[in-house]
Amino acid sequence: MAGISCRQISKKYGDLEVVKDFNLDVADREFVVFLGPSGCGKSTILRMLAGLEHITGGDLLIGGTRMNDTEPGDRGIAMVFQNYALYPHMTIKDNIAFGLRRLKTPEHEIDKRVAHVTELLGLGQYLDRKPTALSGGQQQRVAIARAMIKTPDVFLFDEPLSNLDAKLRAHMRVEIARLHKDLRTTSVYVTHDQMEAMTLADRIVLLNSGKIEQIGTPEEIYSTPKTLFVAGFIGTPAMNLLPLTAQKCSTGWQLSGKGLSLNVHAKAFALRDGQDIILGLRPSRIFPVAAGFSGLTLDGKVSLVEFHGDQVLASFALDDVELASLMPAEHRPREGEQLVFGFKEDDIHIFDASSGNSLRR
Template sequence: MSNIVCANIDKSYGAINVINNFNLDVSDREFIVFLGPSGCGKSTLLRMIAGLEEISGGTVSIGGKEVNDLEPRDRGVAMVFQNYALYPHMTIYDNIAFGLKRMKVPKDQIDERIKAVSATLGLEPYLARKPAELSGGQQQRVAIARAMIKTPKVFLFDEPLSNLDAKLRHHMRVEIARLHQKLQTTTVYVTHDQLEAMTLADRIVLMRAGAIEQVGTPAEIYEKPRTLFVAGFIGTPNMNFLNVVIHQVEDGWLLVGDGINFRIEGHGFRLQHGQKATLGIRPADLLVSNGADVNVLSGTANLIEFHGNDALITFTHGDIEIGALVKASSRAKPGDQVSFSLLESRLHLFDAQSGVSLREDDAGGATQ
């Protein structure tokens, strides 16, 4: 078993507390992604799991064994960093073999293990080359091979694709996903890129200011954000937010705001008369209106962003700019009048003061 348990983890630098009472259970063979903005503490947490940062409070356990006082080499983990950290004067073979040679593993075993890991990552043609002769993606594969060859209990990735261009990032993202499917090693992966998180993770741990904002599968995080922060951080293009006041009427509820007068039944929400809220609408959930729809947003298109199959229309509704994602073939032109409707089942409501979702099944707010 290679599960990871973080219990009541704290991290302080002098009087500054950067991680506060962090609790998380990572299951054996699970792929967990720490996601969040810069400075939220995700890399610090990873380094504490690895043993590269001292833990100020709480415990980290790997495979049922507390590792707080163990050296990194004794924790059964292997880490891949943003910078490849390859030895430029060594061949790729020697870079991969370096750790095993220090452990005095017999040469025939080193050869056998390098052959296996090179085949897995497609590095056989490059073993005699130096790092400078490889592309960025190939160098990152060497760094992964160097971690793999130790047969660790846990893989730790700290923003490993940040230095690659968009095409290489996509390629390496696919390779890492396939590698996890093949090896089934418990993996913790740090990134600020939501696309990496959404495509790689079994579960996402979305962090903010040293604490967990929400934990869930990519679908749960996207479809049922538990706070306004989560809703704004996840999703491209960004969710639209509109300030409204909630009014109870005979047959349901009204959401009243600047040029907004939406009528909803309110099933599945915890609503109060007179409550101030933030209405969230994903651009992809706005539907071109047929003229007979209720809950319509209309305005003048002022910006059209062509995305290939889709187009993002930015239009002005009153004093508010709203984005709607449509099929490129049905996109408007700047200056056109556009109208979009919204289904109640696709809207999001958040308390204006706390930022917590008003969905009944999200009553617990952020979860750990």
């Protein structure tokens, strides 16, 4: 097993720098997920780890050894791609064993390893079939088995579930999580799907335009976003964001904007008098309340109600800002209904409007 260390890694295509000063340590046996929107650099970084992209600057160490100029096959890594990259004319067994046969591994050892990985992944009954006879999820399991059989020091996953439908993605997420629990191999996984990141990762590396926005456990990323980008990217439905101005007052702070004024203590935040801020509030933390509610409140007319099964998402307008409240379906409001929505001060997030950085102390 091996840890990974990225030290000021950069990647340029001509004059265009797509990754700049990327620094990250992945511990031995850790499962790290690179998350971010399309074009943020996550797959480029993964390909540099694999040796499929040249590293423009900085150092890559795997197991303490510098790997910048080491051939991909000598890095002790195995990669699972978005497209399964299976040989259509070969049986499943031959696809899985292909890498070992190229290394001239004895056939009895190949049979032993194939039996082991196919038992782990539930592929034993498909060994004599061709890839076209398998479903997408089964083909992806074959691709994982082919990577596993080489017993690598590091697993790299490049959006391996994006070609599957929602049900299969959920099933394969569980399988990959169980596999990592059994094997405990150092793993780096790239995805744009935050559900995959939140359910699989020991730590998430959230990327934006080739730079790290935040590194943390799924709970840390969700509960204490460090920037406005993180707050807006993480969470479904997305966080409500309100542009306001902070003014010092006798009871603490007055946060005011178009059609809105909130008095808060804000002891958890480092505010300045007259500062322009963005107030963040997750839809699951705001809900219709009755008279006498002791927390903070907003008045709004429900403009749209979306049915999500056990929950509904109610949209309401506050001046020219659209807000959302996620609530149990049995409390579903009517469109056009005027309601008071309440929330607790402990649930708010505050960001500096100009820098986008969290003002949490």
